[in-house]
Amino acid sequence: MFVLPVTCLLLCLEIGASLGAVVQVPLTASEATEVDVKPKKLKGRFLHITDIHPDPHYRPNTAQKKACHRKRNKKSKNNAGYWGTPYSDCDAPTRLTNFTLDYIGKNWGNEIDFVVWTGDNARHDNDRQIPRTPAEIYDLNRAVAAKMERVFSSRGIPLVPTIGNNDVWPHNIMAPGPNSITYEYSKIWAKHIPFPYLQVFQRGGYFAKEIVPDELAVISLNTMYFYDSNKAVNGCPYRDRNDPGNLQLDWLEVQLKEFMHRGLQTYIIGHVPPSPGNYFPECYVRYVELALRFQNVILGHLFGHMNVDHFFFLEEIDLQILPEEENKVRITGNDAALYDTLITEFAELPKPKPSEMDNYAVVNVAPAVVPNPYLPSFRIFSYNITDPSYSITKGKKREHGHRRGKRGDKSVHCKEPKYKNTWRCHLQEPWNSDTKSPSRLNQYWTPLGYAQYNIPNLGEANKTHPPRFELEYVTFDPSLLHPSPEDDLDSFVYPLPPRNLPEELQDPQVNKSSTYAPYKMKDLTIPSWVKLGRKLADENNGKLRKKFRRFMYAGRKGF
Numbered sequence: 350m351f352v353l354p355v356t357c358l359l360l361c362l363e364i365g366a367s368l369g370a371v372v373q374v375p376l377t378a379s380e381a382t383e384v385d386v387k388p389k390k391l392k393g394r395f396l397h398i399t400d401i402h403p404d405p406h407y408r409p410n411t412a413q414k415k416a417c418h419r420k421r422n423k424k425s426k427n428n429a430g431y432w433g434t435p436y437s438d439c440d441a442p443t444r445l446t447n448f449t450l451d452y453i454g455k456n457w458g459n460e461i462d463f464v465v466w467t468g469d470n471a472r473h474d475n476d477r478q479i480p481r482t483p484a485e486i487y488d489l490n491r492a493v494a495a496k497m498e499r500v501f502s503s504r505g506i507p508l509v510p511t512i513g514n515n516d517v518w519p520h521n522i523m524a525p526g527p528n529s530i531t532y533e534y535s536k537i538w539a540k541h542i543p544f545p546y547l548q549v550f551q552r553g554g555y556f557a558k559e560i561v562p563d564e565l566a567v568i569s570l571n572t573m574y575f576y577d578s579n580k581a582v583n584g585c586p587y588r589d590r591n592d593p594g595n596l597q598l599d600w601l602e603v604q605l606k607e608f609m610h611r612g613l614q615t616y617i618i619g620h621v622p623p624s625p626g627n628y629f630p631e632c633y634v635r636y637v638e639l640a641l642r643f644q645n646v647i648l649g650h651l652f653g654h655m656n657v658d659h660f661f662f663l664e665e666i667d668l669q670i671l672p673e674e675e676n677k678v679r680i681t682g683n684d685a686a687l688y689d690t691l692i693t694e695f696a697e698l699p700k701p702k703p704s705e706m707d708n709y710a711v712v713n714v715a716p717a718v719v720p721n722p723y724l725p726s727f728r729i730f731s732y733n734i735t736d737p738s739y740s741i742t743k744g745k746k747r748e749h750g751h752r753r754g755k756r757g758d759k760s761v762h763c764k765e766p767k768y769k770n771t772w773r774c775h776l777q778e779p780w781n782s783d784t785k786s787p788s789r790l791n792q793y794w795t796p797l798g799y800a801q802y803n804i805p806n807l808g809e810a811n812k813t814h815p816p817r818f819e820l821e822y823v824t825f826d827p828s829l830l831h832p833s834p835e836d837d838l839d840s841f842v843y844p845l846p847p848r849n850l851p852e853e854l855q856d857p858q859v860n861k862s863s864t865y866a867p868y869k870m871k872d873l874t875i876p877s878w879v880k881l882g883r884k885l886a887d888e889n890n891g892k893l894r895k896k897f898r899r900f901m902y903a904g905r906k907g908f
Contacts, residue, residue: 399653400717468513468620584629
């Protein structure tokens with residue numbers, strides 16, 4: 350079968366079906382012109398967008414079982430939709446990519462400070478008759494990057510991209526760099542990788558970017574070198590210090606030390622989230638140790654890949670040697686079992702004292718733009734820009750807090766061959782936890798909450814009735830969305846612009862039982878996440894649990 354090159358798809362408005370190609374609007378850029386990039390007054394918000402998966406071969410009214418590429422089913426309910434097919438295994442038509450980015454640009458382009466963009470800008474390799482090629486993968490990434498630049502960079506909004514497991518060929522497989530993948534993306538993302546990090550990126554596919562010079566940064570990791578599906582790497586073994594995962598974590602450690610010394614706060618972003626079910630065991634242990642050791646520097650861990658909206662904890666217990674029968678529950682795949690796994694994990698959370706919050710870090714996994722297998726979504730985070738008073742202080746050697754379960758004695762087990770050459774027996778650095786850091790106490794740079802939007806009418810949308818993004822939920826207590834009588838109206842910063850909220854939440858007197866705001870979190874500090882986890886673990890909070898589950902799977906039946 351002849352497959353038209355993607356580059357042609359990006360230039361042509363319509364392709365003849367006789368060529369065996371797709372009749373579909375290609376990825377397009379808006380008519381916005383380039384503007385001078387000047388420092389702007391902070392809005393206190395940023396966008397997290399992930400897993401776009403545009404598919405240039407997508408055709409409406411084709412069979413879902415054929416990846417929405419060909420053959421029409423007799424039963425119309427199983428056919429591909431015009432704007433995309435919700436709750437299916439099909440990727441996104443490029444018109445959905447255009448619609449999503451244009452919508453965000455129109456409604457949020459003047460309301461955000463930066464964009465974190467966590468990978469997978471090419472289609473899945475789910476059709477043997479139209480196999481993916483490196484050329485198509487790179488062309489799709491160029492097209493998405495060009496669209497993102499026209500929507501955001503033209504407004505002076507920094508973009509921070511990451512490499513996804515479907516942005517490489519074969520998917521999931523990436524050999525140690527420098528290689529053709531790191532070289533190609535260093536060209537595709539040339540505008541977004543600071544020059545001092547260019548050689549680092551060409552070696553390993555990771556970099557850091559200062560969003561607010563000397564104050565706020567984002568570290569973009571290449572999780573392919575931690576992902577246990579990547580059989581081209583060794584998985585961070587202690588005795589192989591040149592393994593690309595170890596080299597990346599060595600770099601991350603140096604980067605975090607430098608940021609701490611300079612007084613910067615940072616977000617860590619990547620594609621595949623750090624969990625025992627996703628990472629090689631030794632890579633996971635090293636990541637957890639760095640996340641906890643530099644808790645005073647790291648504002649949050651933001652990832653994609655799973656397509657399921659959820660959060661989970663990295664814990665001090667992950668660094669201990671446990672008897673095999675008492676190992677922690679693993680964070681599993683993106684199906685119904687994940688909900689049960691998370692609730693089990695949350696049920697084991699103790700009620701820690703403030704100092705024992707040292708033992709936790711929170712990973713936020715955002716849902717995808719691609720309606721595979723849920724609904725197109727994006728997330729707007731808000732953060733504190735009103736109190737520039739915090740300065741980082743180095744932590745002292747800490748005493749570990751509450752420990753649950755029976756743990757082995759490292760002084761004994763680390764002499765055994767099984768453990769002697771593992772990272773658990775060699776991570777002895779003091780931690781830099783600080784009860785007054787922005788990740789622990791609401792102040793300057795602290796993440797305050799997020800609003801999540803999706804398209805509930807995607808299945809009904811057609812040429813004459815376009816899709817419609819709607820607010821799915823907010824993490825905030827509704828009372829925090831508007832100034833209180835005690836607030837200074839001249840200095841109050843709205844976490845979310847009222848015009849971007851549904852009418853119910855635009856009213857300052859809104860009932861606190863709003864269906865859009867079930868979590869009522871005062872901020873996104875670690876203590877607030879632990880509190881929410883403990884609430885979800887409580888069997889008496891059945892309504893809250895149902896909401897959490899519905900949000901995880903975007904209301905898909907059977908989940």
